[in-house]
Amino acid sequence: MSSQEQDGGQTDRQKYEFRKVIEELEDYRGSGTQLVSIYVPEDTLISDVVAHVTQEHSEASNIKSKETRTNVQDALKSIKDRLRYYDNEPPENGMVLFSGAIDTGGGRSDMITRVLESPPDPIQSFRYHCDSEFLTEPLEGMLADKGLFGLIVLDRREANVGWLKGKRVEPVKSASSLVPGKQRKGGQSAQRFARLRLEAIDNFYQEVAGMANDLFVPERHDLDGILVGGPSPTKDEFLDGDYLHHELQDMVLGKFDVAYTDESGLHDLVDAAEDVLAEHEILQDKQVMEEFFSELHDGKKATYGFDQTRQNLNMGSVEQLLISEDLRKDVATYDCPNGHTEYELLDRNAETPEITCETCGEEVDLEKREDAIEHLMELAGQRGTETVFVSTDFEKGEQLLTAFGGIAGILRYSTGV
Template sequence: MSQQEEGEPSDRKKYEFQKVIEDLREYEGSGTQLVTIYIPPDKQISSVVQHVTQEHSEASNIKSKQTRTNVQDALTSIKDRLRYYDTYPPDNGLVIFSGAIDTGGGQTDMITKVLEDPPEPIQSFRYHCDSAFLTEPLEEMLGDKGLYGLVVLDRREANVGWLKGKRVEPVKSASSLVPGKQRKGGQSAQRFARLRLEAIDNFYQEVAGMANDLFVPERHDLDGVLVGGPSPTKDEFLDGDYLHHELQDMVLGKFDVAYTDESGLYDLVDAAQEVLADAEVMKDKSEMEEFFKELNEGGLATYGFDPTRKNLVMGSVDRLLISEDLRKDVVVYDCGDKEEYEFVDRRADTPEHTCEDGSSVEAEEREDAIEYLMNIADQRGTETKFISTDFEKGEQLLNAFGGVAGILRYSTGV
C-alpha cells in the first residue's frame, strides 16, 4: 500500500472540502450579496483587511438598502474572522465565504465559512461578490490529481515542465544550434550532414539532461512522462534512448504538437487527455480488480453498508472502498440491547424504524455515512480509498454494491 505523500492532502481532508463545496454551491443570495475572498499564502493579512475595509466603504453606494446592509454585514464578519490570523494566512492560504443566504419564504440567514489550508496553494488574491459563492478554484483543486513530466521539442527549441493536477508549470527551456537543411558554401555535403547530425544529437542530449534533472528526483512520485513535438523529432528523441532509463519506461505516449514553446506544453496536455484519463483511473481500476478477484475467488471481500460496517468494527478490513459519488447518511436507532442502522439518501427525511423485535423507534442520531465509516476505519488502522465512477467497475461499486465495499485482511464470514 502506498503511503500518503508528504504535503498531499489526505482523502479525508479532500472529502471534507468536497462536502463544504457542495454545501456552498447550494446557497443563493437575493442579489449580489455573497462575498468570497481567496487569500494566497504570501498575502499579508493587513493588506486583506485594508481591501475589505475599502469594499465596505464602497458598498455604501449600493442602491438597494437590503443588499447594501447584507454586503456590509458580510464584510464586517470577514474582518472579524481575519483578526484570528497574524501576519500571513496558513501555508496554502485561506478562503472565506460570507453572506445572507436565502432560506425560503423571503427569509435569509447570515453565514460565514472559513477554509484553511486548501488542498493546493491559492495562486492569487480574489475578491468576488455575486448571488452565488465562487467555488470553481477549489473545485479545480479537487479535480483529477497526478504528477506528470512534460517534454515538447523540435530541432529548434524545447520546453520541459510539470502537469500537477490540472495545472501546467513550465520550468526549463532550451534553444538549439542545429543548422538549417541548406549548407553554406565551401562545405561538402557529407561534412555538413555530419555536423548537422552531431548538433541534433547534442541538442537531444541537452533536452534529456533538462528532463532528467527535473524528473529523476521525483520519479517515485511521478505518474508518467508525456513527450510532444513534430515527427520525426519526438520519435528520434525517444528511439535514441536519451532519457534516463527509468523515465524512458514511464513514457505514457508521444503526441503530435505544433508548437514547442511554453504554449506547446499546454497543447501536449490537451492532446494527451485520453491517455491521462486512463492513467488517472488506473489506481482505482487496480483496487476494483482486486476486489472482484477476492469476491469471486479468494473470499476476502465485503460489500454493502452493514456487512462492511461490521467488518470495519471487527478490524478485519484492510482497505475501505467508497464511491466518490456516494451521497448517503447513516441513521442510528436505539433498539434496546443493540443499535440498528439505516442507510438513506442525504436529502431524504429521517425515517422511523422498526426494530427486529417489532417496536417502532425514532432516530437516535444521523450523520454523513462516509465520515461515519472513515472514523471507524481510522480507529482500526484501515486505509480508505475513494473510487471514481469513470469506468465500468467503478460504476458497479456505486450501483450494484451500494457505494461501499472492502478488501479484508482475513475472512470473517460476515
C-alpha cells in the same frame, strides 16, 4: 503512488470534508450579487486583506439596491470580524472566505459565513468576487485526481521541460540548440555539412535528455508518467534514440503533435494528452475495482453493503474501504434500552424513521444522525484501513454505486461475514 502521498499528507477525511463544504456552497444562491468570495494566498498579509475588505465595504455604499447594499456590507463586516481571529499570516496554502445572505425560500434569507483554511493546493492569487453565487471553481480543481507527470516539448531549435502537478503546469528548464538550418554555407561539402548537422542534433537531444534526467530521475518513484510533444520527426527521433534514462523511457505514456516548443508548448502538450490523462486519472480506481470483483467471484476477501462492510471494519479485517464518490447517505444510530445498537442507512434528505430493535423488538431511541461516509471513515481510521474513493466514470465504478450501494471493501483475510 497513493492519493494520500500525492496530497502531501492531506487525509481522506480532510479531503471529503473539504468536498462537502464545496457542495454546500454550490447550492447557495443570493437574490442579487451579494455573495462574497475572497481567496487569500499564503504570502498575503491579513492586514492587507482587512484593508481591501474595508475599502470594498466603503465602495458598497454606492450600490443602488438597498437590500443588496445592506447584504454586501453585512457580508464584508462578517468577513472582517472573522479575520480578527488570525495572526498577520494566513494558514499554510492560504484560505478562502465566503459570506452572504442566501435565499431560504418564502422571500427570506439567512446570513452565512464559511472559512476554508489550508486547501489541498496553494491559493495562487488574491481574488475578490461578488456575485449571486459563491466562487468555488478554483477549489473544485483542487479536488480533481492528483498526479505528477513529466513534460518534454522539443523541436530542433528549442526545448522545454517541466511538471504537470495535478492541474498545474510548471515550466522548469529550457534550452536552445545550435543545429544549423538545412541550407549549408558555401564551401562546405554536402556530406560534411550533413554530418555536422547530425552531430549538432545528437548533441541537442543529449542536452534535452540531460535536463529531463536531472529533473525526473530523482522523482521517478513518485512519477505517474512522462509526456513528450513536438513536431515530427523530432519527438520520434528523440524517443527512438533512447536518449532518456532507461527508467524514464519506460514511463513515457505517449508522444503528441505540438506546434510550439516554448513554455506555452507545455500547456499545449497537456491539452493534446487530455484523453491519456483522463484515462490515467481513473486507472487506480479501475485496478482496485478489478481486485474487488476478482475476490468477489473467485476469492473470499470481498465485502459490500453498509452492514457487512461495517461489521468487517469493526473486526479490523478490511484492508481497503471502497466508497463511491457519488454516495450521499446518512446513518442513523439508535440506542436500545437492553443495550443493543441499531444502524439505519438513509438518503441524505430523508426523514429519520422510528424503528424497533431487531434483536429484542424493543422500541429504540435515536442517538445521532451523521454522514455515512464520515461514520465509515472514522472506523477505517481506527483500524488502519485505507479509504479509496471510486469514480463513477467507468463501468465497474458505476456498479459499485448502483449494485453494491456505494460501499464495499477488500479484506485482509476471509471472515465469513
